[in-house]
Amino acid sequence: MTAETLNIDPIWYNQLQSEFEKPYFDKLWNEVQQAYATTTCFPPKRLIFEAFNQCEWDNIKVVIIGQDPYHGIGEANGLSFSVHDGTRIPPSLRNIFKELNEDLGTELPIFGSLERWAKQGVLLLNAGLTVEKDKANSHKNMDWNVFTDAVIELINSEKEGVVFLLWGNFAHKKGAKIDGERHLVLQSSHPSPMSANQGKWFGNKHFSLANKYLRKRKLKAIKW
Numbered sequence: 210m211t212a213e214t215l216n217i218d219p220i221w222y223n224q225l226q227s228e229f230e231k232p233y234f235d236k237l238w239n240e241v242q243q244a245y246a247t248t249t250c251f252p253p254k255r256l257i258f259e260a261f262n263q264c265e266w267d268n269i270k271v272v273i274i275g276q277d278p279y280h281g282i283g284e285a286n287g288l289s290f291s292v293h294d295g296t297r298i299p300p301s302l303r304n305i306f307k308e309l310n311e312d313l314g315t316e317l318p319i320f321g322s323l324e325r326w327a328k329q330g331v332l333l334l335n336a337g338l339t340v341e342k343d344k345a346n347s348h349k350n351m352d353w354n355v356f357t358d359a360v361i362e363l364i365n366s367e368k369e370g371v372v373f374l375l376w377g378n379f380a381h382k383k384g385a386k387i388d389g390e391r392h393l394v395l396q397s398s399h400p401s402p403m404s405a406n407q408g409k410w411f412g413n414k415h416f417s418l419a420n421k422y423l424r425k426r427k428l429k430a431i432k433w
Contacts, residue, residue, distance in 0.1 A: 217258035249342040252285035259287025263327035270330035274380040277337035288333035291323035304400040
């Protein structure tokens with residue numbers, strides 16, 4: 210399995226090479242190939258590892274963990290919570306922008322791509338990197354979770370001072386082993402409409418808290 214085969218940044222590939230060489234990943238990739246050959250899946254195959262291509266290993270400041278890609282046509286672009294510009298902004302992302310507006314006074318964006326965040330050092334990582342059209346969480350039985358757990362553990366152990374934003378119970382469990390002494394771990398309810406309106410999404414101030422922490426560490430804040 211090469212970086213070119215997976216279309217993943219070579220530096221990230223080197224960091225994760227031991228995972229790519231494990232039997233489970235070979236099986237996983239064969240299942241992905243089969244799924245894309247027989248059904249409509251998202252994101253486009255060339256964008257499966259786009260979160261790693263847009264956020265450099267040496268520049269990771271923040272990690273945001275999602276569950277799986279959007280499953281509607283033209284939505285998923287390989288970054289968690291993000292959609293292609295020109296696509297209708299999904300409800301969860303709309304609530305993210307609302308909280309951002311309340312927290313930092315940032316204007317509500319008219320486009321939904323979060324590529325600008327990724328290029329500043331925000332890893333927008335879904336737990337599962339692929340999904341079948343119109344079937345949320347349909348690839349949950351593939352071993353994507355094993356792979357993304359390894360990604361999180363790599364960052365946890367090799368980096369220091371990363372902000373982890375864990376939104377919703379799924380993300381809380383996914384990030385349960387992150388070392389809160391080495392990193393800043395912020396948790397809240399999920400930004401989806403049902404969870405946001407019933408839980409503690411609005412007012413979590415994660416964006417300003419993340420930037421405060423980064424500045425304290427003499428790092429450049431994120432222009433959310």
